[in-house]
Amino acid sequence: RSDRLFAVRLVPVCSPRLVRGRGAAAKRAALREAPLLHDKARRNWRLWLTAHGLGDVDAQRGPSFSDQTFMLQAATLGQGIALAPDALVADDLAHGRLVTLSEAGWPTQSAYYCVTPEGSRDDRRVGLFRTWLLAEAGRMA
Numbered sequence: 001r002s003d004r005l006f007a008v009r010l011v012p013v014c015s016p017r018l019v020r021g022r023g024a025a026a027k028r029a030a031l032r033e034a035p036l037l038h039d040k041a042r043r044n045w046r047l048w049l050t051a052h053g054l055g056d057v058d059a060q061r062g063p064s065f066s067d068q069t070f071m072l073q074a075a076t077l078g079q080g081i082a083l084a085p086d087a088l089v090a091d092d093l094a095h096g097r098l099v100t101l102s103e104a105g106w107p108t109q110s111a112y113y114c115v116t117p118e119g120s121r122d123d124r125r126v127g128l129f130r131t132w133l134l135a136e137a138g139r140m141a
Contacts, residue, residue, distance in 0.1 A: 001116045003115075005134070006111065006112055007110070008086075008087070008107075008108045010048060010105060011084060012082070012101040013082055013083075013098040014075050015075060015098065015099075016096060017078045018030055019099065027101040030081060030101060031057060032054070032057050035061060035062035036061055037063065037075055037083075038062060038065065039065060040065065040066050042060065042064055044106065045060075046059035046060075052104060063080075068084070072089065087112065090140070114134065114137075
């Protein structure tokens with residue numbers, strides 16, 4: 001059994017120090033000037049920048065990381081701007097370790113699912129966990 005929980009949306013995030021005390025213009029300037037932190041595929045920044053009217057920005061600048069955890073750590077340490085899945089950075093945003101440079105997320109073709117074996121359908125524990133997980137995912141939407 002497979003239940004879709006939520007789609008993956010990418011949002012640009014960085015350390016609050018990169019844009020401290022500055023408004024929307026500073027966020028746009030940061031997107032034009034700060035290093036862009038990439039995953040190993042290096043494809044998402046070009047799509048996001050073009051979709052948000054920043055197609056003239058060099059989408060290839062900045063380092064790439066083989067692991068998203070390292071990319072997000074670099075963003076948290078103020079080393080640049082990462083384009084990250086919103087669900088993955090939700091806690092960092094809530095606690096002020098990261099800030100978004102745009103509320104406009106970029107939808108991907110990926111999603112998170114709750115998958116359970118057919119044989120576990122009558123297991124009460126599995127049912128309770130599935131119900132809880134679907135409710136939590138609904139709160140994030």
